[in-house]
Amino acid sequence: xxxxxxxxxxxxxxxxxxxxxxLKELLLLEQSGILSNITYKKIQIVMVEMLExxxxxxxxxxxxxxxxxxxxxxKILKENHSFRLSASNPIKKEDLxxxxxxxxxxxISRLPELKEWYKKIxxxxxxxxxxxxxIGLIRIAKVVRNKFxxxxxxxxNKFLYYTLDIxxxxx
Amino acid sequence: xxxxxxxxxxxxxKVNFDIKNRKFELxxxxxxxxxxxxxxxxxxxxxxxxxxxLEEEINSGDFNFNLVFDLDYMNSxxxxxxxxxxxxxxxxxxxxxxxxxxxxxxxxxxQIFEDGEDLSDVIKIPFNLKAR
Numbered sequence: 001x002x003x004x005x006x007x008x009x010x011x012x013x014x015x016x017x018x019x020x021x022x023l024k025e026l027l028l029l030e031q032s033g034i035l036s037n038i039t040y041k042k043i044q045i046v047m048v049e050m051l052e053x054x055x056x057x058x059x060x061x062x063x064x065x066x067x068x069x070x071x072x073x074x075k076i077l078k079e080n081h082s083f084r085l086s087a088s089n090p091i092k093k094e095d096l097x098x099x100x101x102x103x104x105x106x107x108i109s110r111l112p113e114l115k116e117w118y119k120k121i122x123x124x125x126x127x128x129x130x131x132x133x134x135i136g137l138i139r140i141a142k143v144v145r146n147k148f149x150x151x152x153x154x155x156x157n158k159f160l161y162y163t164l165d166i167x168x169x170x171x
Numbered sequence: 172x173x174x175x176x177x178x179x180x181x182x183x184x185k186v187n188f189d190i191k192n193r194k195f196e197l198x199x200x201x202x203x204x205x206x207x208x209x210x211x212x213x214x215x216x217x218x219x220x221x222x223x224x225l226e227e228e229i230n231s232g233d234f235n236f237n238l239v240f241d242l243d244y245m246n247s248x249x250x251x252x253x254x255x256x257x258x259x260x261x262x263x264x265x266x267x268x269x270x271x272x273x274x275x276x277x278x279x280x281x282q283i284f285e286d287g288e289d290l291s292d293v294i295k296i297p298f299n300l301k302a303r
Contacts, residue, residue: 016204020182038278041244045282048202048246078295115289126254136247143282 006075007034007083009070011092013063013072014055019048022074035083039170043076043083045143046166050074050087053113058089062159066090070161088163096152102134103150103164105139114142146166173206175216178266184242186213190220193236195260197253201245209251214259221259225266234268236260241275241303242283257294264296274298 008025010018026047030040054072072089091099109117118138141148149165172190179185184199186197195217203209224234238260245253257272264270284300291298 042279044244052246052248061277119289119293122250122254124253126258128251135250139247142285 004077004079006077008076009074010059011071011073013058014074016053016055019051019055026076036170039083042143042168043085046085046140046168047074047076049140049162050085050166053136054087054089057091062090062092066159067155068124070155070159079167079171081169083168083170085166085168086097086163088153088161090159093158093160099162100152102137103148106137107147109141111142111145114138118121118142140166172220175213177213183209188213188216188220193234194239195236195256196239196241197256198239198241200243201249201253203249204244206248206252210249210255214252214255216255217259221262224263224268234263234269236263236270238270238272239275240273240287242286243277245283245286250290253292254294257296258289261294261296270296272296272298273301275301275303277303 007029010022012018023044026035026040026044029035030037035043051074054074060071070090072087074085074087077084077086106114118135121135121138137148139170144166146167146169149167151163153161153163155161174190175186175188177183177186179199182202182204184197184201187194187198189195191259209292240253260270272291274291276284276287278284280293287298287300
């Protein structure tokens with residue numbers, strides 16, 4: 001079996017500076033012709049939302065208790081006429097039902113439904129103090145128009161390792 | 172009231188709120204590290220301005236305002252705050268003040284084009300969607 005080498009890879013806890021660094025690496029891929037301008041823009045949107053979700057979610061509690069080999073990870077793989085973006089990070093087990101419910105709802109929604117859902121959240125939470133949970137994922141789904149693939153791997157009794165794979169078509 | 176000008180950075184947009192020339196511009200990339208604190212002062216300024224206009228000028232019939240959004244990228248967290256800015260100007264729009272919104276995009280496939288459509292639809296103000 002041939003295993004593709006990622007064109008972009010990072011393992012470790014994310015923060016704003018690391019995301020900035022990865023975005024610069026992504027821009028270099030576009031400038032070197034590996035990514036077309038349209039694909040670059042799609043990947044940029046998806047990547048930022050994925051990584052911002054990861055570092056905003058990852059609390060000090062998760063950082064403290066999580067085993068070293070379950071660090072967050074992000075990679076982009078080239079697959080025929082598409083790019084696969086894969087982001088992993090530990091989550092609290094108690095959050096699993098909310099994660100799964102949200103991801104499943106996105107996956108069964110058609111594009112017009114996603115658009116209306118996205119606008120409804122924007123409208124309903126315009127003056128809300130909290131960050132709208134999950135709006136980034138809906139935006140991703142609108143952009144890529146592919147179903148999400150995800151897994152939750154058991155780490156221990158408190159934590160799971162969540163992996164989200166998103167395919168971006170180039171054609 | 173003083174103008175507001177914020178220099179752009181690699182990940183934050185240029186903000187030019189030109190009171191005298193009745194123009195608000197947001198240009199560049201919007202992905203601030205702390206989106207709340209970045210937009211807080213801008214929204215406060217817009218709110219104060221709109222409230223002042225509502226108290227003083229709106230009945231004079233000669234008020235108009237141009238909003239220009241020329242973004243090459245914005246994250247979903249920024250959308251909420253851009254919507255808040257638009258919502259304050261909507262108070263003037265509902266008083267029949269001509270509020271012109273120019274929303275620039277690079278390509279029809281660009282997400283920025285769709286963002287403009289979405290925000291216009293949510294706020295119920297027509298945007299001039301303009302290709303760069």
